[in-house]
Amino acid sequence: MKSAYIHIPFCEHICHYCDFNKFFIQSQPVDEYLRSLEKEMVHSMEANGHPELKTIFIGGGTPTSLSAGQLERLLDSIHTVLKPSESLVEFAVEANPDDLSSEKLNVLKAAGVDRLSFGVQTFEDELLKKIGRVHEQKDVFASFERAREAGFENISLDLMFGLPGQTVHHLDASLDTALSLGAEHYSVYSLIVEPKTVFYNLMKKGRLHLPQQEQEAEMYELVMNKMTGAGIHQYEISNFAKKGFESRHNLTYWSNEEYFGFGAGAHGYINGKRTVNAGPVKHYIDLIDKSGCPYKEIHQVTRNEQIEEEMFLGLRKTAGVSKERFFEKYGTPLDDLFADVLRTLEEKGLVFNTEKSVCLTHDGKLLGNEVFQAFLGEL
Structure with missing residues (x-):
């Protein structure tokens, strides 16, 4: 069995650290993109004999930047084309705390989504502004509560450390707040400054003030100790979960198993070949219209x-x-x-x-x- 990653490259805003394939959603051909995404899934599944899927993960960008109607259309396409069955052990969606309405949550729940991953990054409002996030701590609490009320029992919180101006005390407070919510899973990543990001440009100008390497190591030690103390076990370098709530989709990657990559800029690994889709939305749509296949790179992986x-x-x-x-x-x-x-x-x-x-x-x-x-x- 294989897994499927589905990329939604649209965002309401662009975070200063993000180097994923993403675009401001305003004025983008979102409905046309969703049509092309369905065509790609049809083409790929037909070419590969419609294998049963183990996991589905919708990431971005920001999947929840879609309207409730667009989300419903996307999920209908997934059910029509990918046909998730009893073999599916996880259906996950990334979500932003500031655009997750009760209506969108109900659409996700009705479609069988059983895991949400919240992009929190930090619970310090001032730090959120520094990294280009527009939500605040209160938005996380409100969205988390709405998700619980909608029936979601598997929620992951994404956090970061090594942020500009962040101290060990900042991180300690964020971890305490995150753990107080009682989420099932926590991903805690160290900031990596990537090219073509706001942070990269600031760093080149000497205007990005990051914690020292020793302080960053202290932060990581703190993360591991806090999680262990709370009974949340570490199962991957940056990932922690209550027993039975490990990310089954991400374990596909770390176990070097195969997966489809659908959408603009998505990466896949099928039949021993690693593929990369065209990133620009218009280019992706044009390739789908021509052939149903958006690959810009195909690499046959050697033994x-x-x-x-x-x-x-x-x-x-x-x-x-x-x-x-x-x-x-x-x-x-x-x-x-x-x-x-x-x-x-x-x-x-x-x-x-x-x-x-x-x-x-x-x-x-x-x-x-x-x-x-x-x-x-x-x-």
Whole structure:
């Protein structure tokens, strides 16, 4: 079984840190885009024999920037074309706290959506302004309560640390507030300044004042300790959940399994090929009209690339990379391929190499990128 990611590239505003494929929704051909998205799904499912899906994730951009009617149309397309069945274990949608009305929540619930991911980032109103968010703390509380009233029992809150001007005290307060809501899942990411963002331009001008590396490490330690103390277990470098509420869709990525990527700028991984769709909305629509296929890049993943991806994606999970599963997929013992790398990483105290798996140590989580890079190019 495969998963499906569906991209809605529209936003009511553009956050200063965001480098995802997104556009101001005003004056965009939203209804035409939704028609093209349905055509792409039809074309792709027919070309791949209509496989049963394990998870569906609608992301963005901001899916909830669509009107209730547009959301309903999108969800009708998904049911008509993708035909989610009993095999579907998760149907998730990203949501903004400031545009999630009761009407939209009811549309999502009626369509079988069973997981919401709220883009909160921080509960400090002043910090929200600094990073280009337009919601406030009170909007999160109100949306969260409406979601509960609508019957949603699986809600994730996205938070960030390492933000401009953010202190450990700021983060501590945000974490306490987030945990007080009793969400089932928390994603807590360190800010990465990407090209083509407001923050990147500010950084080039010397006007972006970020926490020092040592302070950022202290923040990450705080996140892990707070979550553990609240009984929320860490199952991936940046993700924490109550038992049974891990993101099944994101585990598809970290387990190096295949998934469809639908929509402008979406990435997919089907039949050993990684694909990238055209990003500009008009270009995407034009390609769909011509052929039903919006790919701008197709890359056949080599066996060595698959193995490297298996390692650096799998090591993001606290459970690490299963040696038994690795052997089943590639026919070669993991230890034989990476003996020198594993020995070096063990000596540095960055990985545990047991009989059954390879996983990150506490220090390995703090220096994850160093661990991941060690496997690149080794084959």
